[in-house]
Amino acid sequence: MDKILAVIIGAVVLPLLVTGCRVVDSGERGFTPAADSEQMRLQHDTEKLGEGILAAFQHGDFPALIKNTPGELAELVSEKDFRTSCRNFNEKYGMLQDFRFLTALDTPAFCNLIWVVTFVRAGTNGTEIRRQLLFRVVSMPDGDKTKVVSYGFM
Numbered sequence: 001m002d003k004i005l006a007v008i009i010g011a012v013v014l015p016l017l018v019t020g021c022r023v024v025d026s027g028e029r030g031f032t033p034a035a036d037s038e039q040m041r042l043q044h045d046t047e048k049l050g051e052g053i054l055a056a057f058q059h060g061d062f063p064a065l066i067k068n069t070p071g072e073l074a075e076l077v078s079e080k081d082f083r084t085s086c087r088n089f090n091e092k093y094g095m096l097q098d099f100r101f102l103t104a105l106d107t108p109a110f111c112n113l114i115w116v117v118t119f120v121r122a123g124t125n126g127t128e129i130r131r132q133l134l135f136r137v138v139s140m141p142d143g144d145k146t147k148v149v150s151y152g153f154m
Helices: 002-018 037-059 062-067 079-092
Strands: 095-105 111-122 128-142 145-153
Touching: 037 062, 037 079, 037 095, 037 111, 037 128, 037 145, 062 079, 095 128
Parallel strands: none
Antiparallel strands: 095 111, 111 128, 128 145
């Protein structure tokens, strides 16, 4: 019985222990392009809009935020609310230093893109404190244009 158990362990468990996986950098920006040109256009447009929204937060530029939020969502954001959000983020996390596109999620009917956003502020002892948050933009096609449905930090 012990020999049978040893053979089973050797035949099943040992290969699992020595088998590994490896991540290979494909050189792409973190997502697989969509199969059709409409979805590719939507992803491209949404990436540009997301970067515009983040730059608007970075520079406190309300007109840029509205410009990069096509659709009804732009009508729901007031300049006062935008300024309050910028001030709250600056107080809590520091200044938005930079951002980089991370990935596109596979979601039917919507384009769902994620960025990594880095905030920097001075600590109590003068050291630099860096913090990263995720930022998501969700869009959908609106005729031949792209409409931003939602955006926010996670």
